[in-house]
Amino acid sequence: EDKVVQSPLSLVVHEGDTVTLNCSYEVTNFRSLLWYKQEKKAPTFLFMLTSSGIEKKSGRLSSILDKKELSSILNITATQTGDSAIYLCAVESATGNQFYFGTGTSLTVIP
Amino acid sequence: NAGVTQTPKFQVLKTGQSMTLQCAQDMNHNSMYWYRQDPGMGLRLIYYSASEGTTDKGEVPNGYNVSRLNKREFSLRLESAAPSQTSVYFCASSQDRSGYGYTFGSGTRLTVV
Numbered sequence: 001e002d003k004v005v006q007s008p009l010s011l012v013v014h015e016g017d018t019v020t021l022n023c024s025y026e027v028t029n030f031r032s033l034l035w036y037k038q039e040k041k042a043p044t045f046l047f048m049l050t051s052s053g054i055e056k057k058s059g060r061l062s063s064i065l066d067k068k069e070l071s072s073i074l075n076i077t078a079t080q081t082g083d084s085a086i087y088l089c090a091v092e093s094a095t096g097n098q099f100y101f102g103t104g105t106s107l108t109v110i111p
Numbered sequence: 112n113a114g115v116t117q118t119p120k121f122q123v124l125k126t127g128q129s130m131t132l133q134c135a136q137d138m139n140h141n142s143m144y145w146y147r148q149d150p151g152m153g154l155r156l157i158y159y160s161a162s163e164g165t166t167d168k169g170e171v172p173n174g175y176n177v178s179r180l181n182k183r184e185f186s187l188r189l190e191s192a193a194p195s196q197t198s199v200y201f202c203a204s205s206q207d208r209s210g211y212g213y214t215f216g217s218g219t220r221l222t223v224v
Contacts, residue, residue, distance in 0.1 A: 004153070034213075042115075042201060042215035043154075088154065098169065101146075101154035 002027045004091050006102035014110050017079050021105045023089030024071040031092040033072050035063055038086040038104065046074070046087075079109045114138070117202050117216035124192045124223045132187040132219050134202030140214070142205045143185035144169075145177060147198040148218075154201065160185055192223045 004025045013019055023033065032050045036043035047056045049065035049072060056063050060079075065072045076083055086104040093100065115136045124130055136143065144159040156169030160179040174196060176188045185204075189196055202216040 036213075041217045043213075044215075045213060090154070098156060100170075103151055103153040 002091075002093060002098075002100050004089055004100045004102040006087075006089050006105050008105060009103065010106040010108070012108045012110060013079055015079060015081060017109075018075065018077045019079060019107060021074040021076075021087050021089075021107070022071065023074070023091075023102055024069075025089075025091045025100070026070065027091045027093045027100055029094040030067070030070075031094040033065055034090045034092070034099075035072070035074050036088040036090065038088055039084075043088055076107075079107075081109050081111055083107060084109045115202055115204055115214050115216035117200075117219050119219060120217065121220050122222070124189075124221065126193060126223060128192050129188065129190050130192065131189075132200055132202070132221075133184070134186065134216060135184045136202075136204040136214070137183065138204060138206075138214065139182070140204035140206050141182070142207060143179065144203045144205075144213075145175070145185070145187045146201045146203065147171065147196075148201060149198050157187065157200075189221075192221075194223045197221060197223045 007022045034048045035046040047063045052067040060077045063074045086106050088104045089102040090099045118133045141162050145157040146154045148154050155171045158177040160166045163182045166177050178186050200219045203213050205213050
């Protein structure tokens with residue numbers, strides 16, 4: 001059964017801390033892994049990863065894929081209260097052209 | 112504003128009632144999707160439409176039907192609502208099947224009592 005598991009489920013940190021969010025997957029015929037940020041409403045796209053070992057970076061956020069370990073991490077440095085959100089990981093399977101989402105990591109950044 | 116528009120934003124139904132969730136996008140995207148999001152379950156694909164005129168089942172299609180009315184609109188119908196269908200529903204669209212181009216609607220919170 002295809003599945004995506006994120007950890008931790010929730011995290012509370014202080015402003016300025018660095019956090020690492022994890023995503024592991026068991027998905028048939030892997031095509032890509034995506035990270036989304038979900039605040040009050042709809043998820044918004046952060047990164048798409050297809051190749052192992054190549055870091056994607058956007059400001060204080062970065063992400064990397066390890067196809068050998070079937071996992072990805074999302075790092076956020078110097079966290080701010082605006083980073084408080086649910087972070088979703090999704091893995092695309094070329095079989096049936098489906099995306100499988102993890103349950104998300106809820107991040108709360110305290111001033 | 113360009114994007115994906117879902118209606119209604121909130122809905123309460125009684126068990127057995129029917130309703131249609133509407134979704135429209137103005138980005139000329141080919142693919143459209145319906146997801147449901149439940150606590151502890153993440154986003155799960157209900158149905159998708161890779162192009163106008165085609166629809167396919169996703170992970171959790173039971174109890175739902177869809178219609179791709181035209182390129183812009185993709186509706187989700189609950190024929191006989193059940194409490195297990197209480198959820199937040201998201202419509203999304205993309206130019207192709209890549210999640211890179213996903214644009215989500217703002218969601219519909221549905222409660223079935």
